[in-house]
Amino acid sequence: MTTDMAGREVILPDHIHRPLGAAPPLTALLYALDPELVLALNIPFSPASDGFVDPRMSTLPIIGSSMGHGRQVNPETLLQLQPDVALVWLNRFMSPGSDVIEKPFRTTGIPIVYVKLDTLEDWIAAFEYVGSLVGRAERGKQLAAYIRQSLQRVSSGLAGIGNKQQVTVYYAETADGLATDCHTSFHTEAINLAHGYNLYRCQPKTMMGQERVDMEQVMLWNPQYIVAQDSMFTRRAAADKRWQRLSAFLNQRVLTVPHLPMNWLDRPPSFMRALGIQWLANAFYPQQFPFNLKEETRYFYQLFLGVDLTDQQLAILLDSDQAIKGDE
Structure with missing residues (x-):
């Protein structure tokens, strides 16, 4: 059992090995924690990105996103991927419970965890929370620390x-x-x-x-x-x-x-x-x-x-x- 960043209690497996990012920011978060955690991409990397990302990314399926324009995630794809959990983007435009977001996951029985990423500051807690969730707690803390430091550096540097x-x-x-x-x-x-x-x-x-x-x-x-x-x-x-x-x-x-x-x-x-x-x-x-x-x-x-x-x-x-x- 975990409490997600929307305050919902969610029953999850004891160990999460196959998390799915249901929108590009969540897939990016997983990639930074560990590229091996990425099951699929919402949108492909451009060919110009070769050498800047793990070569495995070019072999992954493109599944679309649970929100926004373009291709939407469909239940058949989800069943093929068999994720342990879907990480869903919580922001000011989408409220938990929205059919637009949750319907594909409800029909497949995949648990949903909302991750708040409305601002850059939200990434501090998100890295720590998801890092702990997927067994990358120290890595999550390390990345969160950089986000915190960069915000502080800019804020103090431009305080005048x-x-x-x-x-x-x-x-x-x-x-x-x-x-x-x-x-x-x-x-x-x-x-x-x-x-x-x-x-x-x-x-x-x-x-x-x-x-x-x-x-x-x-x-x-x-x-x-x-x-x-x-x-x-x-x-x-x-x-x-x-x-x-x-x-x-x-x-x-x-x-x-x-x-x-x-x-x-x-x-x-x-x-x-x-x-x-x-x-x-x-x-x-x-x-x-x-x-x-x-x-x-x-x-x-x-x-x-x-x-x-x-x-x-x-x-x-x-x-x-x-x-x-x-x-x-």
Whole structure:
């Protein structure tokens, strides 16, 4: 018997050997604890991720997710995998008991454990809880400690940045740059933690986000920084005079998010944000938050992913980091 992170009592086997991540953040969590715990992927890793993840990942079935867009988990697949337990994503948009989440598991008799992952801070308790659940308690504590330390490091380093000193940020999520997310969305949490002022002030309408805005509004905002999720955006915007007139482009402050093997900030929102917030904090406030990006990236990838980055891998990984400070 265990009490999950939704406060539900769940009967589980004495020893869990086959946990299933029912959504990408949960599969990422299992992978960091031990790649051998991963039974299946919700979405495949991109071919560019070869060398950044365990080769076994390319042999695993793709099962979809219990929430979000795309392929949904189906009972037949679950019966084939025979997991001991399904780890389900608990967040502000989904309440325990939802048929959308639980129906496939109810029909197969697979117990469900909810794991709260609404914020980066939630990963501290989640690593410790799931680590204990699957027999990786010490590993879970080790990873939780890094998340805690990274949050403390950024918070203390930027403690002197008041509201009036915050840099203004536009989050461009698509190739055309005109989809973004509210400042209160979990999709933009990393920007907030790095003390960036997200110019799109609102409450999110859906879990998936990527709300549309028009170019005129972006020009009125005239952000000091643009954080871009799609490298195609930076190439297209380079040929568009409207984007080129913005402060972020004039001062070469367009940051393209590194994404191998998982995105550093979002989609999926994972433990990678512990590195991502430090990258952003340094890009936004280099004087207040000095940071050796290459050294910390090597350490982080070895700790969380078990990868000793070569110089070539590091160059490939950070090639999308187009952060150039205008005052340098």
